[in-house]
Amino acid sequence: SDSYSLLILPGDGIGPEVMAEVVKVIDWFQANRGMSFKVSHDLVGGSAYDKHGTPLADETMAKAQAVDAVLLGAVGGPKYDDLDFSVKPERGLLRLRKEMDLYANLRPAQCFDALADFSSLKREVVAGLDILIVRELTSGVYFGEPRGIHEDNNNPDNEGGRVGINTQRYTSGEIRRVARSAFELARKRQNKVCSMEKANVMESGILWREEVQWVHDNEYPDVELTHMYADNGAMQLVRKPQQFDVIVTDNLFGDILSDAAAMLTGSLGMLPSASLGAPMANGRPKALYEPVHGSAPDIAGQGKANPIACILSFAMALRYSFNEGQAAGDLEAAVEKVLADGVRTADLMGPEGGTPVSTSDMGDRIVAAL
Amino acid sequence: SDSYSLLILPGDGIGPEVMAEVVKVIDWFQANRGMSFKVSHDLVGGSAYDKHGTPLADETMAKAQAVDAVLLGAVGGPKYDDLDFSVKPERGLLRLRKEMDLYANLRPAQCFDALADFSSLKREVVAGLDILIVRELTSGVYFGEPRGIHEDNNNPDNEGGRVGINTQRYTSGEIRRVARSAFELARKRQNKVCSMEKANVMESGILWREEVQWVHDNEYPDVELTHMYADNGAMQLVRKPQQFDVIVTDNLFGDILSDAAAMLTGSLGMLPSASLGAPMANGRPKALYEPVHGSAPDIAGQGKANPIACILSFAMALRYSFNEGQAAGDLEAAVEKVLADGVRTADLMGPEGGTPVSTSDMGDRIVAAL
Ligand SMILES: CC(C)[C@H](C(=O)O)[C@@H](O)C(=O)O
Numbered sequence A, B: 001s002d003s004y005s006l007l008i009l010p011g012d013g014i015g016p017e018v019m020a021e022v023v024k025v026i027d028w029f030q031a032n033r034g035m036s037f038k039v040s041h042d043l044v045g046g047s048a049y050d051k052h053g054t055p056l057a058d059e060t061m062a063k064a065q066a067v068d069a070v071l072l073g074a075v076g077g078p079k080y081d082d083l084d085f086s087v088k089p090e091r092g093l094l095r096l097r098k099e100m101d102l103y104a105n106l107r108p109a110q111c112f113d114a115l116a117d118f119s120s121l122k123r124e125v126v127a128g129l130d131i132l133i134v135r136e137l138t139s140g141v142y143f144g145e146p147r148g149i150h151e152d153n154n155n156p157d158n159e160g161g162r163v164g165i166n167t168q169r170y171t172s173g174e175i176r177r178v179a180r181s182a183f184e185l186a187r188k189r190q191n192k193v194c195s196m197e198k199a200n201v202m203e204s205g206i207l208w209r210e211e212v213q214w215v216h217d218n219e220y221p222d223v224e225l226t227h228m229y230a231d232n233g234a235m236q237l238v239r240k241p242q243q244f245d246v247i248v249t250d251n252l253f254g255d256i257l258s259d260a261a262a263m264l265t266g267s268l269g270m271l272p273s274a275s276l277g278a279p280m281a282n283g284r285p286k287a288l289y290e291p292v293h294g295s296a297p298d299i300a301g302q303g304k305a306n307p308i309a310c311i312l313s314f315a316m317a318l319r320y321s322f323n324e325g326q327a328a329g330d331l332e333a334a335v336e337k338v339l340a341d342g343v344r345t346a347d348l349m350g351p352e353g354g355t356p357v358s359t360s361d362m363g364d365r366i367v368a369a370l
């Protein structure tokens, strides 16, 4: 069978710990399912800065471009808070997204039955929740020019004398391609897409709405499409999240709304993400997989981290990069089984108790359940 | 005593209905508290467009500039959905905010005890909730130039051939003045401010963070100040909203986050807002008061709307424009009493039942409770 090449970038904080558990899972699939992975490791974020003075070395970038899929842990930490903007850990991640042109960021917000009581929302509001947010990831205000801070000394009204600028810029082509991703994904789900912007205030939002509608009318008339202002979207996510199937939105709104949606589930330690680009020569999309949670420096190195989000990110890799839907499903089922058995890392330990386990134990249990 | 001048702009949808109840309250304060209001009425939004072809006529703008306070109902409706951007109902509201220079938008998210079960969040997460979001309202991406949609025909990579642009632009002076508003308000509350931006991605966010910190260090060192990325802010609002006292943030983040915060309370029909600018010659700030809810065209004209948000907006006017804190408190207490008595408009009717009342009945009950 095929050999799959993977670049593992554990990053900072709990990144290396959770990634070690993913490696166990990869090994299991190699040993038991006849899959063959060619795995290399490298640095990103603060750990890359410590070694190379940059959060992503050029050679690492080149490796990322060459593999089938990148698996990333998490980046950042207080140690790097005072670094210059240009070398902050986040820039490593943003460079990967931009240069690999990973325009479609898939963020499922799924509520696991065994964990529904962790949500700050009422059980009946979130039980069975299964939303997929498709966030545009390579454009918008994250990357638009001009940008920066400059002096504004000739303006006596401007106490402080500075101006900060960022540019929200979208081309119709950028909008259409991520819209297509959303419609394709919806067809395999509940066939519903809700597009969010602020077309009542921003012209870039008008363009967004018109182009999403164009793709719908010309290519996906069978999918149900609605539009919602992003502020109302934030409200509706809190009020009645189950009204949504797929949400498609821009980079900045997607950042905020997907985090709000993630928190609805109450268990951030469970949520994976995939960032996908155009197909490569071998037909596989450019791809990076990472957990939604951050580097959690406060618990790093203590065996407390929950590796499930990172493991489920690998399940997404199996599904979206390697077309191994069956294997992905088996891995997800193994996670559900372990949860149903009451196995709990610290973040998942609720009033009903359960079997407390370390990061590494959790990985072992999931492998055993496979 | 003083005479207070008010311009009432009921607007569209349920705006006129809820404003009619505010007028009853104003009349009560005139009759019973020796206050004197000079009230004029005019059009804004779709209703202004219908009459004048613009969502805010120049004479209306001039009147708004001349009064002590503007009370606004709500704008918009499906009838106006296809209007050109430049004459949409929202432009009337945005013009008022911009030309009156109402830079500090105060959006309390308060959970009323009698209504805590309306929240989609668990009672213990929201009971007693009392957050104040201070949103910058006259700058940022809402107003920055350049903006617009243009052709991009020489770019073969851009399928669709258009580009949409908006500009996020903040001066240090704009940030400092709204930060001062937030710190002043915090001193009268729990003395805590959390500032939100995306300084990890946007230079305008770096400027925001630095200037808020500057105002703190130089002028309000006694207030506790923290900073949070806006995506984490959205998460924390869902996870544990009671950790916040005052939140200060920019125009766009404020739009999204204040709506999410509003929905935490579960009763949008209860939430007022104030938009304040610099002091006028008489010492009162330029001011506009409006409910957080929209024009709700689906229930307009049926006597179903809840007038409380609009009435509590008038309470904010009493407090912030007229320094009538006692009267404001009395009005708020009257609202709480009526709620505690089980009086409910349709939107507030829960499983435990209550006395169903119309918009107009609710106004009468509140006046009676005064
Ligand atoms: C770390 C940061 C740059 C990043 C973002 O803002 O996109 C993160 O919040 C995310 O959502 O992946």
Ligand SMILES: CC(C)[C@H](C(=O)O)[C@@H](O)C(=O)O
Pocket: A200, A201, A231, B090, B093, B094, B255
């Ligand atoms: C109506 C609209 C222009 C407005 C905004 O985006 O500011 C509204 O959502 C608000 O928050 O007051």
